[in-house]
Amino acid sequence: MRSSRLPVSPSWCLASALLLLPGLVGCARSTEGVFSSTRAVLAATDDFGMLLIGAGLSPEDLPRGEEVTVQEASQLRLLLSLVGNSLRGFGPNVTADYLLAEVVTKGEAVSRTTLGERLRRFQALAVLRPDGYIVAAMTGKPLECVGPVGVQNGALRAGDYRMGAFYASEGQGYREDTSIPRLPARAFFLEAAGDEAP
Secondary structure, eight states: OOOOOOOOOHHHHHHHHHHHHHHHHHHHHHOOOTTHHHHHHHHTOOHHHHHHHHTTOOGGGSOOSSEEOHHHHHHHHHHHHHSOOOTTTHHHHHHHHHHHHHHHHHTSOEEHHHHHHHHGGGTTEEEEOTTSEEEETTTOOEEEEOOOOEEETTEEEETTEETTOEEEEETTEEEEOTTSOOOOGGGGSOOOTTOOOO
16 A cells, blocks of 8 residues: 655755744744843952952942942941841951941942952951851852851850951961951941831
8 A cells, every 4th residue: 555645855845844943943042041130240240249259249239339338338338237147148248338437437439349349358258247257248158167156245246256347367267357357336327228227
């Protein structure tokens, strides 16, 4: 028995493929990934933005302008306090809060370029985390366990180390880095944006 086949020429197959291919490829190109907007924000993020992400902010919360205003700095500090501190994000959170408190205390907008320059001061510094570890200020990477944290002389301390201070590596330990200016105590009290200090 003879099978009934339609005559199919090679040129007909090629023509059919060329007609169907653009539709298939067009569909593949038109679908965007779930994280495409986040990827776009991250691609344009500077070091200060990456610090904020390391501190716990989402890419959508990052400031978009060429400078950070006093009001934006206040809002970012509030957001940082609300995201909570993971142990990994503790160092970046403390560092970001310090930089933003500096903006608020001085009362004037700061360019992102200047924030990036200020951020370099913290590259080799560390902070004491609540679980007793000294961690890198910018990445949160644990460097050394120095003991349990408790209240000593009115401050949270682990041995000779105080929470809220920045430390530089020195020999077998760490010393408080005095090149980072101490901000006034009022700099660390959060105020709602637009509220005046008492």
